[in-house]
Amino acid sequence: MSRVLMRGNEAIAEAAIRAGVRCYFCYPITPQGELVEYMARELPKRGGVFLQAESEIAAINMVYGAAAAGVRAMTSSSSPGISLKQEGISYLAMARLPCVIVNMMRGGPGLGNIAPSQGDYFQATKGGGHGDYHLIVLAPSTVPEAAELVMLAFELSDRYRVPAMVLADGMIGQMMEPVELPEPVEPEDIPPRPWAVTGAKGRPKNVITSFDLDPEGLKRMNLVLQETYREIEGNEVRWEEVETADAEILLVAYGTVGRIAKTVVRLAREEGIKAGLLRPITLWPFPYEQIRELASRIPVVLTVELSAGQMWEDVRLAVGDRAETPFYGELGGVVPTPGRILEEVRKYAR
Amino acid sequence: MLVETGIPAGYRKVFGRPRALSDRKFTYCPGCHHGIITRLVAEAIDELGIVERTVGISPVGCAVFLDQFFKCDFVQAAHGRACAVATGIKRARPDLIVFTYQGDGDLASIGAAETVHAANRGENITVIFVNNAVYGMTGGEMAPTTLPGQRTTTTPWGRDPRVHGYPLKISEMLAQLDGPAYITRQAVFDAKHVLLARKAIIKAFRNQIEGKGFSLVEVLAACPTNLHLSPVEASRWVAEEATKFFPLGDLKDAG
Amino acid sequence: MAKGIVVIDKERCKGCGLCIDACPFGVLGFSQEYNSSGYQVAYMAHPDRCTGCAICAQVCPEVAIEVYREQPAKEGA
Numbered sequence: 001m002s003r004v005l006m007r008g009n010e011a012i013a014e015a016a017i018r019a020g021v022r023c024y025f026c027y028p029i030t031p032q033g034e035l036v037e038y039m040a041r042e043l044p045k046r047g048g049v050f051l052q053a054e055s056e057i058a059a060i061n062m063v064y065g066a067a068a069a070g071v072r073a074m075t076s077s078s079s080p081g082i083s084l085k086q087e088g089i090s091y092l093a094m095a096r097l098p099c100v101i102v103n104m105m106r107g108g109p110g111l112g113n114i115a116p117s118q119g120d121y122f123q124a125t126k127g128g129g130h131g132d133y134h135l136i137v138l139a140p141s142t143v144p145e146a147a148e149l150v151m152l153a154f155e156l157s158d159r160y161r162v163p164a165m166v167l168a169d170g171m172i173g174q175m176m177e178p179v180e181l182p183e184p185v186e187p188e189d190i191p192p193r194p195w196a197v198t199g200a201k202g203r204p205k206n207v208i209t210s211f212d213l214d215p216e217g218l219k220r221m222n223l224v225l226q227e228t229y230r231e232i233e234g235n236e237v238r239w240e241e242v243e244t245a246d247a248e249i250l251l252v253a254y255g256t257v258g259r260i261a262k263t264v265v266r267l268a269r270e271e272g273i274k275a276g277l278l279r280p281i282t283l284w285p286f287p288y289e290q291i292r293e294l295a296s297r298i299p300v301v302l303t304v305e306l307s308a309g310q311m312w313e314d315v316r317l318a319v320g321d322r323a324e325t326p327f328y329g330e331l332g333g334v335v336p337t338p339g340r341i342l343e344e345v346r347k348y349a350r
Numbered sequence: 351m352l353v354e355t356g357i358p359a360g361y362r363k364v365f366g367r368p369r370a371l372s373d374r375k376f377t378y379c380p381g382c383h384h385g386i387i388t389r390l391v392a393e394a395i396d397e398l399g400i401v402e403r404t405v406g407i408s409p410v411g412c413a414v415f416l417d418q419f420f421k422c423d424f425v426q427a428a429h430g431r432a433c434a435v436a437t438g439i440k441r442a443r444p445d446l447i448v449f450t451y452q453g454d455g456d457l458a459s460i461g462a463a464e465t466v467h468a469a470n471r472g473e474n475i476t477v478i479f480v481n482n483a484v485y486g487m488t489g490g491e492m493a494p495t496t497l498p499g500q501r502t503t504t505t506p507w508g509r510d511p512r513v514h515g516y517p518l519k520i521s522e523m524l525a526q527l528d529g530p531a532y533i534t535r536q537a538v539f540d541a542k543h544v545l546l547a548r549k550a551i552i553k554a555f556r557n558q559i560e561g562k563g564f565s566l567v568e569v570l571a572a573c574p575t576n577l578h579l580s581p582v583e584a585s586r587w588v589a590e591e592a593t594k595f596f597p598l599g600d601l602k603d604a605g
Numbered sequence: 606m607a608k609g610i611v612v613i614d615k616e617r618c619k620g621c622g623l624c625i626d627a628c629p630f631g632v633l634g635f636s637q638e639y640n641s642s643g644y645q646v647a648y649m650a651h652p653d654r655c656t657g658c659a660i661c662a663q664v665c666p667e668v669a670i671e672v673y674r675e676q677p678a679k680e681g682a
């Protein structure tokens with residue numbers, strides 16, 4: 001194991017290379033520029049293909065092609081670029097193509113700015129593209145966790161044939177932390193893809209498509225997706241709990257805010273407030289049951305996001321009437337200090 | 351053999367169904383030139399013996415069903431994105447023979463950027479561009495290549511260049527670039543031109559096998575349905591009208 | 606016997622008429638038959654004129670036509 005001081009963007013790139021990514025297609029956009037640059041320098045040296053595409057749309061369609069041809073493929077972008085990719089993502093989902101899409105979220109909507117934000121939660125977890133589909137959505141809160149979740153993203157994506165998104169933000173992308181780099185995946189450990197378009201030699205032809213004019217046929221294709229999603233919901237929910245055993249106020253936060261929230265819990269406890277944190281790691285599948293359970297005995301569940309309240313809707317869905325569900329959010333790329341969040345905690349704590 | 355088909359002894363078959371085609375009946379309209387062009391692609395695949403390592407990419411348009419007509423692997427692309435999908439496949443697996451088959455909307459309108467950039471990068475792929483000057487599948491709207499004065503559902507009084515611009519000569523544009531190896535414009539309105547188109551399509555595939563780079567064959571085609579002409583009249587229209595704006599011949603041939 | 610014979614797949618034919626128009630010898634015409642899709646199928650109206658040139662097959666958009674040509678007689682030993 002090697003331990004290296006790395007910028008988040010670069011750790012994500014290095015982890016992807018170690019996961020055996022064979023094709024990486026991208027378009028530059030701040031704040032993930034370093035990810036692109038790292039891949040440009042490193043991926044060709046280690047047996048992969050790097051290509052800067054003419055747009056984010058072209059890049060996601062190149063991922064579609066490479067994934068169809070049976071290799072581990074990836075793209076990265078930030079919010080406006082991810083918007084462009086939505087049609088391609090919908091195609092990837094229905095065609096059941098494994099791949100990894102990294103979104104380093106920035107301020108929005110529109111051109112927004114390049115500061116960190118969590119405004120793409122709806123886009124990531126509720127579709128974003130058209131049709132009934134889901135992505136596996138993994139939300140790291142630190143640089144080391146980002147590297148770990150990139151590896152996991154490739155693994156889960158291959159296992160279920162569902163595209164996986166690593167949803168981070170500009171803060172994680174830019175900051176530098178020591179990272180234990182994961183062991184590279186052996187090529188033989190990458191699952192085979194008998195369905196891929198590799199040339200119809202000695203087998204019937206393979207067709208990668210998301211199209212069926214016959215409604216019954218399209219329904220069948222959709223049911224395959226739905227069954228897969230139920231399986232993922234049963235097996236792959238991930239979250240972290242901090243001091244929830246005796247908590248009287250529960251924070252729910254992910255990503256960068258999840259990290260800040262850990263400090264808030266500590267500061268609150270020092271003041272005698274029994275705060276706890278549930279930090280979702282999979283945003284889809286979302287830890288509804290875990291939050292519901294905690295809400296049965298914790299009277300206040302405070303959601304904190306860098307948005308107008310997107311994950312907050314899922315928290316309210318989980319909690320129902322069991323507890324109060326206040327919200328504190330910041331917009332525009334403003335990142336709250338632990339002190340600012342603590343003020344909110346004080347307001348609601350019994 | 352000959353007794354079963356009712357052909358007397360002493361005759362040999364000189365023209366038959368290409369092996370690379372499946373048994374599926376084509377879904378194109380009567381007289382649509384797509385059928386001829388689809389067959390020519392299959393003939394090229396047969397001639398070069400590459401069906402087992404070919405991957406075709408179907409467009410969105412009248413040829414959306416293309417995967418059903420061939421025996422080789424296929425990928426359905428989003429509208430306009432076939433050249434990007436082809437790039438992804440070819441970069442992942444350079445040993446495969448990758449071709450796109452796209453209409454004028456797919457290649458020159460929504461897909462213009464992907465087409466230009468794949469050509470500019472000199473991607474070693476084969477692009478079959480079916481230019482029938484109209485949007486067939488969606489009911490006959492204007493295409494980038496619709497001729498001035500041509501009536502379509504979105505140009506009911508005829509295309510007015512002051513409003514909609516002139517027909518887009520994308521092949522001429524691509525031929526300016528350093529990336530492409532072969533850009534040619536053909537047609538299939540009579541047997542002579544069918545045979546010339548066939549030759550061009552074989553060359554475009556052979557270029558890929560030989561690693562020569564991006565090869566595009568534009569084929570002027572008739573859409574009888576949306577020209578509101580009989581198949582024979584529509585073929586004449588291509589021969590007499592379409593060729594005025596889209597001259598036939600090689601636009602670039604790097605050898 | 607004519608030099609050429611053309612076999613038209615009745616179920617593939619869409620009655621577009623391109624083969625009839627293309628044939629240089631006026632061999633083909635519309636038959637009185639309609640296939641299961643409702644298309645009036647082409648047929649050899651004047652089979653004796655066929656040379657097996659395959660121009661009809663080249664322009665057929667349905668790949669509905671097979672063409673057979675008389676083999677040249679072998680030279681004696």
